[in-house]
Amino acid sequence: MNFPDTTFFYLALSAALFAIGLTGVLIRRNGIIVFMCIELMLNAVNLTLVTFSRLYDDPAGTMLVFFVMCVAAAEAVVGLAIFIALFRNQRNIDINNVNLFKW
Amino acid sequence: MSPVVLSLVIVLPLLGATLNGLLGLLLPAWRKQEALIGWLATAMVAVPFFILVAVFASYSGEPVHFTLLPWMATGGLEVSFGYSLDQLSLLMGLIVTGIGTLIHIYSIGYMHHDGGFYKFFTYLNLFIFAMNNLILGDNLLVTFLGWEGVGACSYFLIGFWYSDMEKSAAAQKAFVANRIGDFAFLVAMFLIFWQVGSLNYGAILSEEGLARFTPSLSFWVALLLFIAATGKSAQIPLYVWLPDAMAGPTPVSALIHAATMVTSGIYLIARTGALYVTAPEVMTVVALVGAATALLAALIAIAQNDIKKVLAYSTVSQLGFMFMALGAGAFSTAIFHVMTHAFFKACLFLGSGSVIHAMEHAHAAHDPQDIRTMGGLKKYMPSTFRTFVIATIAIAGIPPLAGFFSKDEILAKNFALGLEGHTVYYLVWGVGIFTALLTAFYMTRLTYLTFYGKERYESHAHHPHESGPLMTVPLWVLAALAIVGGWVGLPEVIDHGHLNWISHHWLAGEHGPVHNLHVAHPSETIELILIALSIAIAGGGVLLAWGLYKKHDLAGDDRVVKLFGGMYRAMQHKFYVDEFYNAVLIRPLVSLAQLVVIPFDQKGIDGVVDGTGKLTTRLGGTFKKLQTGIVQNYAVLMAIGIVVLLGYMLFLQV
Numbered sequence: 001m002n003f004p005d006t007t008f009f010y011l012a013l014s015a016a017l018f019a020i021g022l023t024g025v026l027i028r029r030n031g032i033i034v035f036m037c038i039e040l041m042l043n044a045v046n047l048t049l050v051t052f053s054r055l056y057d058d059p060a061g062t063m064l065v066f067f068v069m070c071v072a073a074a075e076a077v078v079g080l081a082i083f084i085a086l087f088r089n090q091r092n093i094d095i096n097n098v099n100l101f102k103w
Numbered sequence: 104m105s106p107v108v109l110s111l112v113i114v115l116p117l118l119g120a121t122l123n124g125l126l127g128l129l130l131p132a133w134r135k136q137e138a139l140i141g142w143l144a145t146a147m148v149a150v151p152f153f154i155l156v157a158v159f160a161s162y163s164g165e166p167v168h169f170t171l172l173p174w175m176a177t178g179g180l181e182v183s184f185g186y187s188l189d190q191l192s193l194l195m196g197l198i199v200t201g202i203g204t205l206i207h208i209y210s211i212g213y214m215h216h217d218g219g220f221y222k223f224f225t226y227l228n229l230f231i232f233a234m235n236n237l238i239l240g241d242n243l244l245v246t247f248l249g250w251e252g253v254g255a256c257s258y259f260l261i262g263f264w265y266s267d268m269e270k271s272a273a274a275q276k277a278f279v280a281n282r283i284g285d286f287a288f289l290v291a292m293f294l295i296f297w298q299v300g301s302l303n304y305g306a307i308l309s310e311e312g313l314a315r316f317t318p319s320l321s322f323w324v325a326l327l328l329f330i331a332a333t334g335k336s337a338q339i340p341l342y343v344w345l346p347d348a349m350a351g352p353t354p355v356s357a358l359i360h361a362a363t364m365v366t367s368g369i370y371l372i373a374r375t376g377a378l379y380v381t382a383p384e385v386m387t388v389v390a391l392v393g394a395a396t397a398l399l400a401a402l403i404a405i406a407q408n409d410i411k412k413v414l415a416y417s418t419v420s421q422l423g424f425m426f427m428a429l430g431a432g433a434f435s436t437a438i439f440h441v442m443t444h445a446f447f448k449a450c451l452f453l454g455s456g457s458v459i460h461a462m463e464h465a466h467a468a469h470d471p472q473d474i475r476t477m478g479g480l481k482k483y484m485p486s487t488f489r490t491f492v493i494a495t496i497a498i499a500g501i502p503p504l505a506g507f508f509s510k511d512e513i514l515a516k517n518f519a520l521g522l523e524g525h526t527v528y529y530l531v532w533g534v535g536i537f538t539a540l541l542t543a544f545y546m547t548r549l550t551y552l553t554f555y556g557k558e559r560y561e562s563h564a565h566h567p568h569e570s571g572p573l574m575t576v577p578l579w580v581l582a583a584l585a586i587v588g589g590w591v592g593l594p595e596v597i598d599h600g601h602l603n604w605i606s607h608h609w610l611a612g613e614h615g616p617v618h619n620l621h622v623a624h625p626s627e628t629i630e631l632i633l634i635a636l637s638i639a640i641a642g643g644g645v646l647l648a649w650g651l652y653k654k655h656d657l658a659g660d661d662r663v664v665k666l667f668g669g670m671y672r673a674m675q676h677k678f679y680v681d682e683f684y685n686a687v688l689i690r691p692l693v694s695l696a697q698l699v700v701i702p703f704d705q706k707g708i709d710g711v712v713d714g715t716g717k718l719t720t721r722l723g724g725t726f727k728k729l730q731t732g733i734v735q736n737y738a739v740l741m742a743i744g745i746v747v748l749l750g751y752m753l754f755l756q757v
Binding site: 022025026027029095096098099100101102 | 730731732733734735738739742
């Protein structure tokens with residue numbers, strides 16, 4: 001591989017962040033933590049995008065990152081509102097309690 | 104005349120049915136407007152009648168075509184709602200709309216105060232629409248549309264008082280019997296389309312079209328069309344529905360089951376006459392079935408006591424006469440008899456309706472249709488009495504009234520064919536002569552027992568009274584037609600048939616659509632003898648019955664019983680044909696259904712349907728457990744899925 005030296009580290013960092021985020025999403029029950037883990041995964045992706053953008057000297061990747069950040073911000077607003085509503089209802093935000101959609 | 108005006112003939116009755124039907128259905132207030140409903144419906148038939156009269160008056164000899172809509176164009180089949188007014192369809196159209204108008208007017212009086220008044224006129228208009236399609240259509244499919252339509256309307260109207268189970272059963276019987284005939288019609292159409300590639304009468308009956316029929320094919324097509332006709336026109340073996348059809352209101356019996364619908368089989372055969380001439384075996388079958396039906400029905404009619412039943416069997420018998428004419432290749436004569444029969448039989452039925460109305464008021468305790476409880480009605484109902492007598496003389500075949508001319512011509516044509524060496528037609532002729540005697544007898548019996556003699560009911564409470572002008576005026580018009588209607592077809596001996604306008608100048612003339620079989624005319628002496636014989640037979644029948652019932656009144660029947668001996672019981676019970684059909688066809692079919700069809704339906708078909716449902720439920724029950732409601736479970740599954748997919752794409756799919 002003909003990467004400049006730093007590229008490998010950036011990508012490795014990104015993969016690590018993504019794996020941590022995914023693990024958190026899959027095993028934690030606290031809604032806020034899960035939410036933060038999702039943000040972590042999004043940022044891992046952002047990091048990859050920026051890395052490749054620099055590597056190929058193509059601004060499209062960087063542009064896309066701004067979109068992801070915008071969506072993440074909007075998502076944070078909606079998500080936090082949901083958690084507040086949830087908390088008002090059942091005094092905690094354990095996502096395993098939110099299981100009404102089942103057989 | 105412009106096609107737009109002509110299309111009104113088809114469209115107006117449909118419009119009338121739609122208007123009355125929808126308004127009656129949606130606005131309860133509309134149902135009470137009897138005059139409005141009745142006259143609206145009448146106008147929707149009267150206007151087409153006047154249009155047809157105008158076409159008739161200005162008819163050039165060339166058929167007038169008009170098309171409403173294209174219907175379907177698939178592959179080689181192109182059918183449109185096309186109509187053609189030629190001599191045959193024009194004459195039939197005049198009969199249908201003319202008599203239809205009179206009967207609509209009569210019904211306004213007859214159906215007064217009936218809860219289903221608006222429904223009755225809706226069906227009546229719908230019937231006229233279907234009948235116009237049947238007779239004016241220029242292709243077999245439009246005719247078939249009308250054929251089915253009149254069958255449906257007949258079903259609606261026989262079962263008009265549907266809360267009476269017996270009447271509703273009669274309606275079903277009529278429908279089923281007609282379906283058998285309709286099936287034959289369909290198969291005949293398939294065969295014709297297969298061979299000719301078109302369903303247009305013009306194409307089928309042209310020389311090129313007819314050349315495509317092999318002898319065996321024309322045999323089958325003619326036979327199938329005849330079977331269709333036996334259903335609609337009540338011939339052996341399918342006639343059993345017509346007597347039961349009298350369960351409907353009397354104007355319906357007059358319009359549908361005497362004057363118009365039941366003659367559609369005769370129309371169909373007359374229309375396709377050119378094809379029938381190429382199938383002489385079928386012609387013989389037609390003549391023999393007609394003769395057998397005429398005789399059988401006339402025998403039954405003698406032993407019936409219900410005024411409408413007598414007339415119903417009389418109708419079957421007269422239809423038999425028409426088929427005798429068709430079988431002898433005298434298609435125009437058959438149509439001539441259709442016309443005269445429409446006049447006097449409609450008059451008789453409407454007269455019987457008037458009598459039934461009067462008897463209902465006079466004594467509710469008895470059956471108002473039983474002639475044994477009537478008698479002496481002539482002084483209470485002068486108009487009904489006079490018109491009924493005129494129509495009776497007409498149907499009995501006494502000149503110069505209408506029935507004589509058409510019936511005599513039918514007999515003469517059969518005799519002429521016998522002279523040509525087709526001896527079987529002598530048999531047909533002989534049966535016809537005997538049936539004519541019976542006809543004169545039972546009609547005189549009916550008239551005498553109804554209107555003359557002692558009053559066999561208690562008349563001091565309520566006198567039977569004459570019906571209003573709405574009912575008597577149509578009676579008088581029909582009676583007048585029953586007198587003069589035959590004069591358009593004077594016999595051959597007078598001026599060599601040049602005065603036989605209906606056959607020689609109209610239907611089977613130079614440009615006429617009807618192609619009679621060419622039969623040499625018998626000599627004038629023979630014709631005169633035949634005419635004298637048929638007058639003697641008719642007069643004899645009338646005098647016989649008159650003398651018998653005048654002397655013995657109702658007890659005259661005893662003499663008839665003695666004369667026929669053991670057969671009389673069979674006649675009274677309609678020769679047990681219904682019982683025979685029940686035992687041979689209906690009951691075996693029902694038990695077969697119970698043995699085979701019902702188990703197969705319940706186990707086989709229902710099993711498949713229920714099984715599909717059960718299988719789906721069970722599968723769902725198993726897999727629903729995946730649906731835990733916990734988001735992380737789904738996320739784990741998704742992650743595993745992505746890992747597997749990625750692994751496959753990166754490592755295995757090189």
